Amino acid sequence: MEKATVTIVGAGPSGMATAAYLHQLSIPYILLEREDCYASLWQKHTYDRVHLHLPKQLCTLPLMPMPDHYPTYVPRRLFLDYLNDYVTRFHIRPVYRRSVEASRYDAGEWKVGARNLDSGEVEEYRSRFLVVATGISTDPSIPEIEGLGSFNGEVLHSTEYKNGGRFSGKKVLVVGSGNSGMEIAVDLADGGARTSIVVRSPVHVVSRRISAMAIALIKHTSMKWADLFATTMSKIVFGDLSKYGIQRPKKGPYALKDEIGKYPVIDAGIVDKIKSGEIKVLPAISSIKGKSVIFENEEEYSYDVLIFCTGFKRSTKQWLKEDYLLNEDGLAKITYPNNWKGINGLYCAGLARMGIYGAAIDAKKIAHHIKSQI
Template identity: 85%
Template sequence: MEKATVTIVGSGPSGLATAAYLHHLSIPYILLEREDCFASLWQNHTYDRVHLHLPKQLCTLPLLPMPPHYPTYVPRRLFLDYLNDYVTRFHIRPVYRRSVEAATYDNGEWKIEAKNLDSGEVEEYRSRFLVVATGETCDPSIPEIEGLGSFTGELLHSTDYKNGGRFAGKKVLVVGSGNSGMEIAVDLSDHGARTSIVIRSPVHILSRRIAYMTLVVIKYLPRKWADSFATMMSKFEYGDLTKYGIQRPKKGPFALKDDYGKYPVIDAGIVDKIKSGEIKVLPGISTIKGNCVTFENEKEGYSYDVLIFATGFKRSTKQWLKQRGSRKKGSRNRFASAQSDPHSKEAVQSHNRVSLADRPTAVSFPVVISGANPRLTRMKMKQKESLKRSAVP
């Protein structure tokens, strides 16, 4: 059994940032990571052309700015270089190949059980504080579709996609209209694939410029004003996209993000390609039979060589994060509520914000963006000070 003041689960950017701050405050911690490297999503499961969608000054991690020679929108390779420097600078040493099986809070202490994926043994860790930094991208998700098992072409998830080079000349259907799906569709088209994309739900599409301007607006004005600004600017830049099969949501982009965890799409060239006909927009899939895909409200299907699912991830946290035992009478367990329905508004909010479970003992840090949200930054600073005070004997 190992003990520390804080146990961190997950060594993505948020877990690394938390570890750096704890090191800075001289607070003992243990950092557990399921994979064999830190930032495994960035290292192993992103496509080649991926860039940070926001300017580097909004994506820098605490205590170490990105180098001044980095471009405004940092590519994957340079971001990984930055993370490597970050790990070295703050002496971060994750315990790799540890899959958390259970985390239970009782009598003022967290008990974490983690399986050593090399030896198969279950190890025990104890700490007063637990930081859940597993983020929103844990286990790839592919929806259930009638006849999917009969598909005779190639099928893959976006985490396995690198670039469109080998798909040139093939008919490819991208399922999913988030940032990954839209950008993969653009990449496929650039490499000569005959590309279609399923856009089933309304979606906000913002240019990088509009996204940055909106983040500036929300620093000083209420959310509803920032939402109105973003929607107005998007309409001005792109016009009415309904005739191309793209509907705008009734709620603004920040409201959707806060309430349901749905991000706006940052335009990487998708709108121009859709308008020009290079990328075809289709509604939700009805059935699949062989290589023929039939869509909602359409009688005839289309044949495809490849299906790429950019349909997001399943959160694994609800499977192992428990809480029982001592807490204030009548207090509400926010994590327990989130576990009962991981897609609920409350569950999304507990993952997307810095959240406390009754007392400052379990903290969720899935996203670290410095300067993007002053209210969030103030919350983080207060909790860090509380953590520092609590750690002092």
């Protein structure tokens, strides 16, 4: 059994930000991490060409700005360098390969049971405060599709994809039209794959410049004006994408993000490749038979590879039974800015779908609230 003032679950950017603030305030903590490294999504489960989709000013962890020489949109390699420096500066030392399986609040303290994935034993960690920082991207999710088990090609999730090199000449179907799906489709096409992408529901596509200006408008005016600007400019820049199979949602891009956490797609070359025919857009999958995929419009094509960019499911609620802080999806029940605080010393960081920027705000509030109670 180990004790500290605070137990943090998750050593991604949210947990790291919380740990940095606790370190600054000289508050003892234990940081538990299921993987064998911090920021495992960035270190092990992202594709090579990925960049931060927002300007670096909105992706900076607290107390340490990114270097001035970093570009506005930071590539994975430089972001990892930044995280490495951050861990060193704030003496962040996670306890790795600890998978949390249970938690309960009893007699004024939290008791967290975590399985040591090396020894197989369940260890107990006790603390007055518990911070859930497990992130919005935890366990890869692949939807149930009729006949998927019969597919005799290669099936993988976006977390397993690195680059398009080994798929050259192959027929590849990307399932999922968020930022990961669109960017991976571009990477595949650049690498010589014959690429198609499933766009099942309406999606906003904006350029980096439009996105940056819209975010500035949210800060200085309102979301309504930001949405009007983004949709108007996207129509001017990209034209009518419905003729290529991409419908625009009725609600604006930032209203949608605020309501359901659906981010607009940042164009990384996808529009040009769709217009040129390098990437084919298809509707939802109806069923799969062997290598043949049947779509809802009754078209049928064969593929060598299926890549699912279909997001994640969160397992937090399996070990955190209290229902006053997180919903069934493992995200904050209460909207920003009061999303971070539960009761009995329970907090969550980075679970309000506000990215690293929101996680940094949560971490500061949590650390100072804890400091005020000890």
